[in-house]
Amino acid sequence: MSLSFELVIFLTIIALILIFAVVSNFLVVIIVARNKKMRNATNIFIGNLSLSDIILGAFVLPQNLHDLSHAENFHEGEILCKIVNGFPIFCITASIFTLVALSCERKHSIVHSLRPQLTLSSAKKLVVCVWILAAIVSTPSFVEYSVTTVGLKQNVTIESCGSTFHRTFSIFNGLCVLLLAYVIPLIIMWYNYVLIIRFVMKKTSSVTDTPSFPLKRNRNNAQKGNSEEMALNTTSNENVTTNSTSKSSSSNRETVETTEKRGLPNNSFLFAKRMKIIKMLIIVAVLFAICWLPYFVSLVIAKMNGRDDSEDYKGSYNLIKIFLATLSVGYNVILYVIFNPNFRKAILDIVCFRGCKKRCQTIQIGSNTREERGRDTNRMHVSSVA
The missing domain is CATH 1.20.5 (Single alpha-helices involved in coiled-coils or other helix-helix interfaces)
Incomplete structure (x- = not known):
């Protein structure tokens, strides 16, 4: 099958993003698993988010690239048919449930800081619960899709991967997936982050006035x-x-x-450090909602129409959907490096070889120096007020 030049460029870009996403998220998992200093509740959830991105980037999304180049017939068999349609829901649900757990953990840590906090063992148990709930939500989708033989002309048939459920049950399943794996988790996340922002704003004004x-x-x-x-x-x-x-x-x-x-210096530094993590998590949640919105829209529309959208694999909407889904598994690590100095240092320690070790140490020293200058500035500010 001949491919157009534009489609070849598109497939190449998507492939490069997927390679970067799988490698970088694998580094995050290694960092959380091997570095004892990085093993806290927040980083356990971040590592779990990277694990779901690895599954999407290594197994699910490459099949979408294959379908772009072989859209006429489905030769991959029954198992891949279920994986292609069930695993995205499984991984997306696990990812968004993890983001909800992150928002709840951050809200409890900041708004209810005097109460007992989430322990490492409890965070690990929550991760297991996240995957169990994701499996429950996605099980109907694994059962629903199957390979069927479709007749086009006389003595001409093709293999198609589509829903085998009754249309009413298929629509009901699609709406349940939309609510449980997208709408309700997003509402919970934004509720938690609004509470955090309101609390931080109140504390900021009180810290500013208290000295x-x-x-x-x-x-x-x-x-x-x-x-x-x-x-x-x-x-x-x-x-x-x-x-x-x-x-x-x-x-x-x-x-x-x-x-x-x-007074202010220690509170200000701790406040700035916490707000950096909150900004990172809010950006992750916003980008996640944007990147997966086309997928859920097309999923519900396809179930209501009674047919899969694979007939228009090369359409612009489907290309945008694939690009955003691919982007969603690659931007998280970039945000971790930008907003989290601990991840930045750990990734630099792994990526840098002997030749560039000194350069990486210089980058890290410069970053630490800027943080120290920020602390000194806060101390000078309080001294001048006094």
């Missing part, structure tokens, strides 16, 4: 102490007054310094 009150109170105490000492000057000698004044001023200075140590 001024102790400082003012300390200054008032100092003025009150000085006035009392001036009253004592009339009844005591100069030596006693001088000693009491020096002790009072030194005590006030120590109180201000203690307030500075307990």
